[in-house]
Amino acid sequence: MTTVRTCPACSDRAAAGDVFCEGCGRPLPEREGGAPAERSDNVPTAPQQSMSGATRGPVGGGGPGGGSRPGLVPADGGPTAPQVSLNGATRGPGTGTATPAAPAAGGGRPRGGGPEADPGRHGADSFTTQPIRRDSLRPLSAPAPSAAAAAPPPAAPPVPAPDWPPPAVGSSPVQPTNPEMCAWCPGRVGDGYCEKCGFLQPTGRDHVEVRTDAAAGVSDRGLRHRRNEDAMAIRVVAADDPRAPGTVCAVVCDGVSSSPRSDEASRVTAETGATVLAEQIRRGADPREATAAAMTRAAEAVAGIAESLDSAPACTFVSAVVDPAAGTVTVGWVGDSRAYWLSGGPRSSASALLTRDDSWSEAMVQMGALSREEAMRSANAHALIAWMGADSGEIDAHISTVTPTGPGTVLLCSDGLWNYYPEAQSLTDAVPGAGARPHEAARTYISLALRAGGKDNITAVLIPVPTEQGGPRAEQD
Template identity: 80%
Template sequence: MTTVRTCPACSDRVAAGDVFCEGCGRPLPEGVRSAPVEHTDNVRTAPQQSMSGATRGGSGTPGGNGGRTGDGSRPGLVPSDGGPTAPQVSLNGATAGPAAGTGGGRSDSFTTQSMRRDSVTPRPAAAPPGTAPDWPPPSVGSSPVQPTNPDMCVWCPGRVSDGYCEKCGFLQPTGRDHVEVRTRAAVGVSDRGLRHRRNEDAMAIRVIAADDARAPGTVCAVVCDGVSSSPRSDEASRVTAETGATVLAEQIRRGADPREATGVAMTRAAEAVAGIAESLDSAPACTFVSAVVDPAAGTVTVGWVGDSRAYWLSGGPESSASTLLTRDDSWSEAMVQMGALSRDEAMRSANAHALIAWMGADSGEIDAHISTVTPTGPGTVLLCSDGLWNYYPEAESLTDAVPGAGTRPHEAARTYVSLALRAGGKDNITAVLIPVPGAQGGLRAEQD
């Protein structure tokens, strides 16, 4: 008979190994953390249909995006060449050592090499005594967010006591626990959540200068989610995200096509994470999702491996309808695509969230997925880890949860993370938002 353990502060049920209580966020005593206890994550995370086939002129796409605009339906997202979920770039051979072709139901695979990490921007100085700081607290560059007043909560205007907010009850973040990145064209927020010892997610954003001769204003962004069962998964995600975004920007500046640039970036990122492995039996691993938003061409190019996702969030009734841009590399999605199980059956399995593709020296050989679409704007591209989409898997639910996300991306990114925390915070949470202006929707000559 399994003993049920509860949090001594709020009596909420806790699982073996939990460091923080899901209900109140308080640290758990060692006796509770180490006690054997059964726990099942009951969050429904049924894989989504992608927008494959959502071409202009069509009426019944899987994502509900009809292509007609004259009959009251929204315009569709238009893949520029082929369905968005077809593998486009092979990462075969991008290994630091011999590839492992076996291991836990892996049907595809990746590899990588080492990289230099950028230094962290210094934290902002404390506010002068007597100054009432604005809320939300500001962030500087890619540094962890810190309130100008250390007694002020990062999540609400409440006051902090013993590391917790007296108003919302959230544990206050330190170091990499909570990171915010703000640029003129994109915003990202990443948080450890309520149940993990560390933040194993990572994000990186690069924006090409507005006066660049080849790609003015193009935004390149990457989100990675470390595989918790692998060693140094936090390092894996950070190395992969920084490498991917840096190479993406370099390729775009040199005039490479976004699809070509994405393929090169994913290969180099795979090499980077494979390069930090001590052996194939001790290989850090992570997922990968990227986006290149080209304001001149009006296109969005996404690349992915694993189950981190990219979404298009509609900005209004005349914009392309909200939809998922990726398809998970997961066991449950594979079973559904093969017709072996229904979605409900697949999600009831203990293997529902098992990855069949990832980046790491032990991933073997896999094909990267790359898709280019042309949305009718305005709207927002959202890159996120499963810490967010576990609670909001549907594109429409994400849009409804934070209306007008593209008009206030920093507040929206914070809100998405806060919503996931309030829903349970079972995993690390990362959300990167790239607003897409309405004028972009007019640049669709290739579709005419």
């Protein structure tokens, strides 16, 4: 017989795999019998339609002048040619590029910030971590002790019990003054988990906001996960740099939930990738060469934290280098985190997806073996065929450069956002004029994903491209 689960706080009905209540956002208790609730990490939502010809056609809205927007990608599809091999960057035997067949048991990866600084927008490497303010993170009140239970007088003066809920530190409502006290119940914390309720304790990564003069990003834990396994990093080359003034480098990584320490994997990979990107650009490297070097170093970094091939942290990777002088956008990726071009107007290149997922379902569609609907109905739909980690074997990273006609915005995001808005045009319509206020737009994207269900970690980084330079040509090898 199927048992109907309800939230003890608001009595709202909860699905079998929910960890948090969708009604009030509070954590749900374990099911009867002590078995923990299953995690709903895999949401089979349809990704984008075929990219072939998707960026050409009439201008949406039928504004004055009509006609067609300049194209952004070649007519034979998106820029997905492998560019740089990461063979040797990860530990373990090189198995070659994974074949796009249904992953067998044990094969394939099933889908499941930086230091604080002055919150002002200073330019390069300015980070701001915001406190957690959602209702879903309010601690549950402890039950009042029974008046009938009278304890015998103690032999020694009792140690006074700490107040519950614990007082907050600064502006964060979930960080108790006593780090050994659980943020969710009166239990004690050991190794990051409560010994009583078993919940992972909140960290500063539950909600992170990054702001610079040229880009902004927001990352959120979402409503169902117990921790944020996404990470992002932004670096901006100084405006007076002699080689690449004002160039923006950004990385978004999504930890693979089925791997251990996936939150650490995404953080190490994002920070390493963005740092190397900026270093290479400052030295005068071509954006494509810089992206290749950054992805190789990032792959080495995440492989280096693995204890063994059987316990290898893993994550996806997507980066962007926006050169305001040349008007070019260079993206690199492994996995299914995405880069989009969001059109800024009828004279700009049409909104487009700039990446193609390294997933089993996308591989089946591109091979013509299955329709997109058939592929997404498969149990392997969200399985990755490429990722960064010590157990990834030999993989080919993808690098592509496009020269859009601006203005517009480059969006890097994890699947916590694009699962709800897979189409480039739907992202553009959801937040019109995103490039004018990128920080506000990033917050809005996170809010939209939370309202849509928030079933995964959500990250969005926006880089405005105000230039009128460039053209419709895309470059790829």
